[in-house]
Amino acid sequence: MKDGNQAGILLSQPAWKEPMHGNxxxxxxxxxxxxxxxxxxxxxxxxxxxxxxxxxxxxxxxxxxxxxxxxxxxxxxxxxxxxxxxxxxxxxxxxxxxxxxxxxxxxxxxxxxxxxxxxxxxxxxxxxxxxxxxxxxxxxxxxxxxxxxxxxxxxxxxxxxxxxxxxxxxxxxxxxxxxxxxxxxxxxxxxxxxxxxxxxxxxxxxxxxxxxxxxxxxxxxxxxxxxxxxxxxxxxxxMPQDTYTRPASIESLRQELEGGIYRSSLFSQQNGALGRVSLDSAGNRQYTGQTVLRVHNPSKTPLYLHAFSGSVYTGVSWESLPDSTYAELENSLYFNPQNMAGQLLSFYSLPEEQSLLMEIQVENVAANRNCIYAPYGLASRPEELSGTAFVHDAYIRVTSPFGISDYTLQAWDIPHFPRAVNLNLISEPFYSAEAAYRSFANTYYTQLPQNLREKLQWYCTQVGIPDAETAGQEAVIYAIANLVRTSGEYTLSPGTTPEGRDFVDYFLFENQKGYCVHFASAAVALLRSQGIPARYAEGYAVTAMDYDEEGWADIPDQHAHAWAEVYTPGLGWQPLEVTPGVRLSTGELNQQAQDALSEDSSTPESEAESSSEPESSSPESSSALEDSSALGSDETTGAIPFDFRTLQHVLAGIGVAGGAVLLVVLRRIFLIKRRKKRFHSANVNQSAIAIYKYLTDLTSSGASIDPYSEELALKAKFSQHTLTEEEMNALLSDADRAAHETYRTLPAVRKLFFKYGKCLL
Structure with a gap:
């Protein structure tokens, strides 16, 4: 309208709208x-x-x-x-x-x-x-x-x-x-x-x-x-799914991202994944000197604390054997292969030799908490270690997503066992089981890429390694161990293996520089080329000089180590030290490893290494037993023997608590919505009475009602006049004021009850 003084009804431009609901x-x-x-x-x-x-x-x-x-x-x-x-x-x-x-x-x-x-x-x-x-x-x-x-x-x-x-x-x-x-x-x-x-x-x-x-x-x-x-x-x-392939650029990006994740410190230090050791990125190393494990051993004997064994050599990594390869074997075993030495000595040891049964306590300070660092000669059985799983014959892993920081294991001090064992005196079940596992080891732990096998066999012939059939296995093991110790220079800065090159081949025949991972890998490959079952192993070394008077040893990160394992009938897998300058019994470590803390090298990788590598049992000590007999193994299926009963109670408790909380919250929402609806009903006087009743409920918690609000409530109750909008706003303001002031004066517990129990706010 042009005349601003004219009275009239102003209408907005009409718009067509349909109902919001019911469509x-x-x-x-x-x-x-x-x-x-x-x-x-x-x-x-x-x-x-x-x-x-x-x-x-x-x-x-x-x-x-x-x-x-x-x-x-x-x-x-x-x-x-x-x-x-x-x-x-x-x-x-x-x-x-x-x-x-x-x-x-x-x-x-x-x-x-x-x-x-x-x-x-x-x-x-x-x-x-x-x-x-x-x-x-x-x-x-x-x-x-x-x-x-x-x-x-x-x-x-x-x-x-x-x-x-x-x-x-x-x-x-x-x-x-x-x-x-x-x-x-x-x-x-x-x-x-x-x-x-x-x-x-x-x-x-x-x-x-x-x-x-x-x-x-x-x-x-x-x-x-x-x-x-x-x-x-x-x-x-x-774009059919069976013929679709990712573009090379996308696949390359995915591999780079995956590689970055697996090489990150998150996985390489405390939460690393088990089951694989990458060799293509085993480059320069450096250490901080941080304590990663604390070990208590009253006998103060040197130890190899085994974390993982690599079974399949690919040229760029050590992998675990597929689960399917164990299916037939485990039907022939009645205990886990990792318990072989413990099972044997529990049968054979005399009462006076029981003192060789050690109790090792390990406190994981900053090492990978996904695995158990176990000594050789393990006597503790799977059912005795709650929260863990014996993964076939390779390693022990933790089932808890948060890891285990403190555990105790029993193990036999095999290097100090005083006598050879006559396997003819061992029971038939053990003898049969050991024979089955020995056949398994001879089949799967002598495998190599064919081109590498032929080259290593030629190399052994050239350097004069004796034939195992004529000289015996012990002589071959001893000769290869000496050959590897002198085959290269120990250094924490060997560089990485060129892409496309075999790790062992490059180390033995070209670079000839490396640390424990290089020497151990080369020894295993050479042993396998001569038909001797061997594996790559890694973990931490504890020397005789590491213990204090009470038998505690603080193990720093430079004690991470890799070594070879050789299968010994009756005893199972035993360590073989092949890294130069490492002698566990006297505490001698390669000086370069001690100096590594001051070297300017690249960040260490998750796999084991270090110059603090312990001395392993020599071929002589590893053969302290004659051909044993049987091995047994607990049934190690893919499922981890985790006791779910405790988790059941936890989940049930969480479910009940969550349901209760949800009910409380939904109840409060419902009551508040219902109260607001009563406060704004079509009958204004009824709304005023509902507001006054709410005010009286607040008084039980210490609130005070304004006299004017009481007046309005009486007017709404007994008068035939309808309260005005200003009067209703005054009532609502008084209710809001009383609720918030009362809430602020209450202690914490009463606040919760006021808000969620009485639902007054």
């Missing part, structure tokens, strides 16, 4: 989106990690949860009470099915960790399952159904809000985590998730337009969904 097309679009997202997540997880489930049961659960939560989030009233009831029902059901729920969690976790381990260099733990194999599918189905309950609630909430970013945040990890470890889920599940995200993103544009969440928005979403589906199907046809 069938929008609800149908949301239903299809939620089903697409939930089915994509479920199939993606199950297919990527091979989790055993019942597809029909899981599909029914997904559909039921989707329809249920979409219906709830479409309600204008009673939404919170229904969610509270569902949460209570969830907690009750979880308790009734707690066995399946907890065991399903363990089985699913094992599958995820196992798949990641198979597709990475991580050596992740496995947990013991206390359920028959036939029940695995039922347990996993129940567990995933419980997970999908919460996920369905979240996805339905995000979709009803048409929030692309919230939906992406809740569903993307289920695809990105497997892809991060180059694990490809089933392609249909990937298409489902891509379709879910693309449709939600495009329809969100309509949801934010002037139409709002209208029938038009719903129709757009319904049109976008098939269009996106057609695009994804066309992409699948044009």
């Amino acid at each position: 069938l097309s929008a609800l149908l679009a949301d239903t299809l989106l939620v089903l697409l997202g939930l089915f994509g997540v479920a199939q993606c997880t199950v297919s990527a990690f091979s989790i055993p489930v019942k597809p029909i049961f899981l599909s029914i659960c997904i559909a039921l949860f989707a329809f249920l939560f979409l219906a709830i989030f479409s309600l204008k009233r009673w939404r919170m009470p229904i969610l509270l009831i569902l949460s209570a029902a969830y907690c009750v059901t979880a308790y009734l099915l707690r066995t399946y729920f907890l065991q399903g969690f363990v089985i699913s976790t094992n599958q995820v960790l196992s798949t990641i381990s198979d597709n990475s260099r991580f050596d992740l733990p496995q947990f013991r399952v206390n359920l028959p194999v036939g029940e695995y599918t039922n347990a996993c189905s129940v567990f995933l159904a419980f997970v999908l309950f919460f996920l369905a609630c979240y996805v339905c909430w995000a979709v009803r809000r048409h929030s692309f970013w919230l939906a992406l945040l809740g569903t993307a990890p289920f695809l990105l985590v497997p892809l991060g470890f180059t694990i490809t889920p089933a392609w249909p599940s990937v298409l489902m998730l891509l379709g879910f995200w693309a449709t939600l993103l495009l329809s969100r544009l309509c949801a934010n337009s002037s139409f709002g969440r209208t029938a038009a928005a719903g129709r757009v979403a319904l049109l976008v969904l098939p269009a996106v589906a057609l695009c994804l199907i066309a992409m699948s046809i044009l």
Whole structure:
């Protein structure tokens, strides 16, 4: 209107809007989106990690949860009470099915960790399952159904809000985590998730337009969904998954990132993965002198603390044998091969020789906490070391994700055992088991790349290494040990092996400079070329000079060491020292290793090394026993013998506590919303009475009511006049003031009760 003094009604420009709720097309679009997202997540997880489930049961659960939560989030009233009831029902059901729920969690976790381990260099733990194999599918189905309950609630909430970013945040990890470890889920599940995200993103544009969440928005979403589906199907046809390969640049970037992760200090020092020793990056070393282990040994004998044994030589690394190679062997063993010497001497030792049974206490200060540093002659059996797993014949790893910092082991002092053992006196079970393992060692621990084997055999002939069949194994071992000690110069700065070159070949025939990793690898390769079972080993050395008066030894990082292992019938694997300048019994260490703290070298790698390398048992001492007889082995399956009973109680406690907290929070939200609704009802006087009742509730906690508020409450109760807006605002202000002032004066415990118990704020 042009005349500002004229009275009249000013109307804004008309706009056409439809109701926000109750739109069938929008609800149908949301239903299809939620089903697409939930089915994509479920199939993606199950297919990527091979989790055993019942597809029909899981599909029914997904559909039921989707329809249920979409219906709830479409309600204008009673939404919170229904969610509270569902949460209570969830907690009750979880308790009734707690066995399946907890065991399903363990089985699913094992599958995820196992798949990641198979597709990475991580050596992740496995947990013991206390359920028959036939029940695995039922347990996993129940567990995933419980997970999908919460996920369905979240996805339905995000979709009803048409929030692309919230939906992406809740569903993307289920695809990105497997892809991060180059694990490809089933392609249909990937298409489902891509379709879910693309449709939600495009329809969100309509949801934010002037139409709002209208029938038009719903129709757009319904049109976008098939269009996106057609695009994804066309992409699948044009780029078949069975023929697709990553571009070289992308693959190179992935390898560089992976290499950076595995070479980082996070994994190389305290949390390193087990199962592999990389040789292609074994370059220069330096040390800080930091104490990494504290060892208590009352007998003060020198020790090799074994952490890992490399079985397969690839030219650039030492790897573990595949699990499948142990399947037939373990049926022939009744104890673990790492316990062979302990098992033998427990049969054979005389009462006066029991003093040779040592008790070694190890405190892990800053070493890799994923493994157990164990002495040779180990007498402690797998069932005696809770929280650990004997990984076949190679090493002992910790099952706890946080590692073990303090443990005690029993071991025999084999080098000081006073007499040779007549294996004919050993029981038949041990004799048969040892024979089975000896055959296994002769098969798998003499393998080498063929070109390297031929070159090393020629080299041994040229330098005069005797033939094992005529001179005996002991003579060959002794000759090779001496040859390796004099085959190169000890240094912590040998440089790295050129790309494409064999590590041992480059060290022996060209560079001839290195530290313990080089000498040990060369010795194992030479022994294998002569048909003698040998392995690469690494860990820490404890010399006789390291102990104090009470038998404690502080082991610094420069005591990290690598050595060779030779199989001795009856005793199992025994250390063989081949690094020059190392003598464990006298505490002699290579002087360059002592000076290494001041050298300007590159950062040390995770594999063992150091010049503080201990003296290993010589061929003579390692043959203190004649041909023994049997070996045995505990059944070492891929699953770690972790006692899950304690974890069950912890998870149950966390679940109960979490459910209780959730119920408390939901109850508070519900009561606050109901109170606000009463404060702003259509009947103004009834709202005023509700506010005054709230004020009287506050007085029980020490609040005071303004006299004017009492006046207004009486007026609302007994007068026929309706309170004005100013009077209602005065009442609300007094209630807000009284609540906050009372809350500030309460102690911490009463504050919690005031806020979450009485729900007065």
